[in-house]
Amino acid sequence: MSQPFRTEKGGRIDRGEQLTFTFDGEEMQGHKGDTLASALLANGVHLVGRSFKYHRPRGIVTAGSEEPNALVGVYRKGDQTPNLRATQVEVYQGLEAISQNRFPSLGFDVGAVNDLLSPLFPAGFYYKTFMWPKAFWDRVYEPVIRAAAGLGKPPKNPDHDTYGNIYAHCDVLVAGSGPAGLAAAVAAAETGAKVILCDEQAEFGGSLLSDENATIDGKTPIEWVQETIAKLASMDNVTLLSRTTAFGYFAHNYIALAERVTEHLSDPDPKLPRERLWQVRAKEVVIASGAIERPIVFPENDRPGILLADAGRTYLNRYGVKVGNKVLVATACDTAWQAAFDLADHGVDVVAIADLRETPPENLVAIAQARGIRVEAGCVVTGTLGRKRVKAALLGRLMTSGQVASAGQVACDAILMSGGWTPTVSLYSQSRGKVVWDEAVGAYVPGKSVQNERSAGAAKGLYGLQATLEDGYAAGEAAANAAIGKEAKVTYAAASGGEAGQGAVLGALPHDRNASRVKAFVDYQNDVTAKDIKLAAREGMQSIEHIKRYTTTGMATDQGRLSNMNALSIASGALEKPIVDVGLTTFRLPYTPTTFGLFAGVARGDHFDPVRKTPSHDWVVANGGVYEDVGQWKRTWYFPKSGEDMHAAVARECATVRKSVGLFDASTLGKIEVVGPDAAEFLERMYTNPWKKLAPGRCRYGLLLNDAGFIVDDGVIGRLADDRFHVTTTTGGAPSVFATMEDYLQTEWPDLDVWITSTTEQYAVAAVQGPKAREVIAPFIEGIDLSAEAFPHMSVKEGTFCGVPCRLFRISFTGELGFEINVPRRHGKMMWETLAGEIEKHNGTAYGTETMHVLRAEKGYIIVGQDTDGTVTPQDAGMTWAIGKKKHDFVGKRGLERPDLVAENRKQFVGLLTKDPKVKLEEGAQITVAQNPATGTPAEGHVTSSYYSPAMGRTIALAIVKNGHALHGKSLYVPMPDGGIEVEVTSPIFFDKEGARLNV
């Protein structure tokens, strides 16, 4: 018979719609409205996984997102998503799910040997075992641990799904749609406040969906939920989000919601995302996250078939599924009795209610007796039998002495347990609120609000349907009033039934078994037993934070929502301290596991980071140029001709520039327009160099320091008019230089009348460099006399290039005659292609950043950030010439006079020539006095740049070396694995020391 554990009628499932799914390849039936867990239980399947450490057979324990055991993989779009909670996976036609952490099969798992060997795996096992020898870590321990670690297997393919993102604002966000949440949403919505109600489940209603006995305003709970939701749905000011988990509560009432949009559908619209991230800024938040039931810690409390009592009731009433045919209810709390009664009313044989309390409430006992249910008071479960499914329970009688006497064995195929309830304070805790211990509730409850939030109902330890509803209404009213200042006019619904249950137990129960032989689990997912926690305390762990990390209790995906209170209680006993003094670990986000895809959203692939392309991009691609990434920029590295490797291409490009001409895309350089009556005064204060006397039409190399005196950027600055400068910066430094300028201008010198504008993206820049540069550009330039006399080195003028306005600089970063042409960005492609065609006629070449680096190194020009590292001053760099001697102040001037910066023995910028001209040094290599220094010898400096120089016919290098300026001509060594390389310290200028080639 299909679905042998399905009830005849009732529940929220659609019995008319039969769905086929598979679990570990076996085909089964379920209904629309089922979760995978409820459908498996309907088919009589309790064994769904193997535990993490001991590989013990495990079954479904809960009916919610806190499920520790029933973690499954689900196949979708050709790959599987691991570690989904079967209690949250909705059944659809064709669902394919698999169990995890078993080999070769769920029924027969070789890893289960760990359970027999468990005395070898106590708490802190890793710390104690894998200590030595050190060499074993790489080859033995780590591979073995990695192979055994984890539950599911990660997906193999890139994520096929898409993920959406929504920003939302509301007056009141209500998290949770049980009685308190619904009441709060109604009360808030009635004021006209903009309300978002979210719930992690597929259907709104929370605990009301599992309650068949209570009434609200004379209706069944389901009817009341449906009416309430219909009413909310009809209101324009309300947004209802089911399947939506509030997983993170951040500063200033910023809450992140994960909406599962299509994962429950068999054949979703491909245009819809798998999940949607809601980033909500709420004026007020009502946390109505409810409470979850606690397991009881008795020996062998982890066998398949042992569930929480409320989960048993939920499966029965909401999903129409009986968890077993012969059910034992083990409890310390009244609420589990209702589960027993509901089961009995559906024809299930409730073999006994074992309540550890000596005198359970008489009315409950009377109802049980009326149904013929055996009641055992003062009775605990002391063990269970059955390997893949519980088949019997051992009972024990609590004696006044504190001892337990055996009370026989009872056959059963399921046990429902309840140790009482724990308020779900996760979101409150994430809001940075501090929970407080409430002795009356026997739990931690939310303390003072630190953000604009309030908890309502069971989330704050308030139980009973009527009280919860009232608290929800009040919370909704208060939240709306705080958010928009309006009073609500809502009539409170009146409930009957659903009374608050009394009774609870914390910690491990006493039993009559051999304590060293039995396992009573506290944290199912991490296989932590009561024994482990006691051991941790014995071994010196005093704080719950330490016990948590040593035993891993509470480190499961539910963050200990199920296990923390029992663990705390056991620790409290072992440490002989009251619970409040043991402390509680902090609940952190996410509330439930959240996909990486949700966080990434659309920011992946091409959308991960912007790509900045220069106007030459298409031409470079067509001509085989090789790119390098410089920040977000694509810059051409080199232009290989067929058969050339990088070395050959760069050597050819370098030689061609020196011999005839080269074309380089300099568009990435930062550009800042500095304008205003005080523009010169502003630059005078910012840069080391003098600017006031620079004539319009001239440019100057500018060096920028920070106020500590260190070089932070450089670039050529041209004066276009008395009140207008064209500033260039390094490619990488552009944003920070601009920000620094704004900072000084706005906050230190607001009196200066200057405007600055970033124009990096406004200009395309082509550098034409080499002896034939003038001939190359001359045909296209109008309005500027290019002769050496009229337009000498370090000039700037405005004219036209092919009729397009241009700013023409005569400057050089190669040591050759050079021009940089700036045209409006939209004309950059035309300019590049025009010049690329023209240089062909002169046997010239396009060149990339590598050649640019070599050519400038031959001239000893620094690259800020490569040859300097934030600790290099102008003196260190040999650039005192760049400092305006007569200036009273500029950024960095006072810093340069600090004792450390004028001290002897500073590292200084030099050239290095290897004794063997073929040997190329490694950039970053250390420099020492001795050829083979002893380990630990401090370095004298390091190599900052190193290249093969075609112009010199040998290798060259730049370095910073202690007292380097005084060491020219001396030998030092660069120690490498094969021995120290002898180098001679030289001037950093290798080529054309007089600069004759610039002035032609």
Next chain:
Amino acid sequence: MLLVYCPYCQVERPETEFSCRGQAHIARPSDPAEVTDEGWVEYLYMRDNTKGVYAERWRHIHGCGRFFNAVRHTVSDDFLKFYKAGEPMPDLDELAKEAGK
């Protein structure tokens, strides 16, 4: 993510539009040449690391671009005041008292 109010734009915007630039009211000495070495190091590097009410600089970098100041409680992240650059530092103790921090 914090909500920051720009006193120039007079709007509240998420933190991602802004950049925080550290302690406020650290003025660059008007005549650095007159400052001792110790004084200059103080200006360059020494900053308060307050647990509690703290005045800091913010810039509406992806908005108007202006620098302004804010008083923030470094534990709760609550902002107690936003004010334009150049305005005097408010009495932090007084602000803390008003906010009950």
